[in-house]
Amino acid sequence: MKTVLLTIDGKKVTAREGEKILWAALDNGIYIPNLCALRDKEEPAAACRLCFVEVEGCSQPVTACTETVDEDMVINTKGPKALRLVRTGFELLMSSLPVDCAHCAKNTLCELQKIAHHLGVKLKTKRFKKLLRELPIDSSSPVFIYDPNKCVLCGRCVWICRERLGIGALGFAHRGFERVVTTFGDEPIGESKCRDCSECVVACPTGALTFKASQGIVKGNLG
Numbered sequence: 001m002k003t004v005l006l007t008i009d010g011k012k013v014t015a016r017e018g019e020k021i022l023w024a025a026l027d028n029g030i031y032i033p034n035l036c037a038l039r040d041k042e043e044p045a046a047a048c049r050l051c052f053v054e055v056e057g058c059s060q061p062v063t064a065c066t067e068t069v070d071e072d073m074v075i076n077t078k079g080p081k082a083l084r085l086v087r088t089g090f091e092l093l094m095s096s097l098p099v100d101c102a103h104c105a106k107n108t109l110c111e112l113q114k115i116a117h118h119l120g121v122k123l124k125t126k127r128f129k130k131l132l133r134e135l136p137i138d139s140s141s142p143v144f145i146y147d148p149n150k151c152v153l154c155g156r157c158v159w160i161c162r163e164r165l166g167i168g169a170l171g172f173a174h175r176g177f178e179r180v181v182t183t184f185g186d187e188p189i190g191e192s193k194c195r196d197c198s199e200c201v202v203a204c205p206t207g208a209l210t211f212k213a214s215q216g217i218v219k220g221n222l223g
């Protein structure tokens with residue numbers, strides 16, 4: 001396996017030739033916010049727009065999940081142009097999500113909490129007007145609960161269900177603010193093609209897909 005030598009945030013690191021910047025950074029202990037990337041997905045969707053970094057010689061920030069590493073590349077994950085884009089994207093995203101971490105089964109494991117901490121911003125943004133969708137929660141699966149209100153539309157669950165597992169129980173419907181992950185015909189997950197493998201739950205970066213067992217733990221904790 002050929003490797004390349006590059007610099008990320010002043011640290012000399014090696015990465016597999018052809019690797020994306022995102023994985024090279026994460027593998028070397030350098031965090032870059034990300035919601036939609038999956039390592040085995042060869043064509044990144046680049047949907048969340050949170051992985052912007054600055055690359056020496058490039059006039060504009062690039063998405064780390066789509067850009068390939070190069071020999072002697074110099075990357076700055078904390079450059080002002082990249083950070084401005086990431087912070088704005090994150091705050092915009094949070095303006096359409098409910099924030100109730102204390103009652104969420106993903107509390108402390110949620111990628112949104114990690115990103116907010118990394119960026120030094122609050123989950124409850126004041127910069128943009130809050131606009132919530134108030135969609136019904138689907139608890140028809142025997143194993144997990146789907147709360148579309150907490151979905152960031154990263155597409156990980158859809159891709160895993162369809163491409164990695166070949167099941168295709170989940171897909172996207174509608175456009176713009178109405179866009180949602182749902183089943184064919186919008187039927188309850190428990191009545192769909194879903195086989196309860198729960199790979200989608202494991203991949204979900206937020207509290208949109210959570211195990212019923214973990215919901216019980218949260219409720220139990222609250223007494």
Ligand code: FES
Nearest residue numbers: 046048049051065
């Ligand atoms: S991880 Fe790069 S755009 Fe989402």
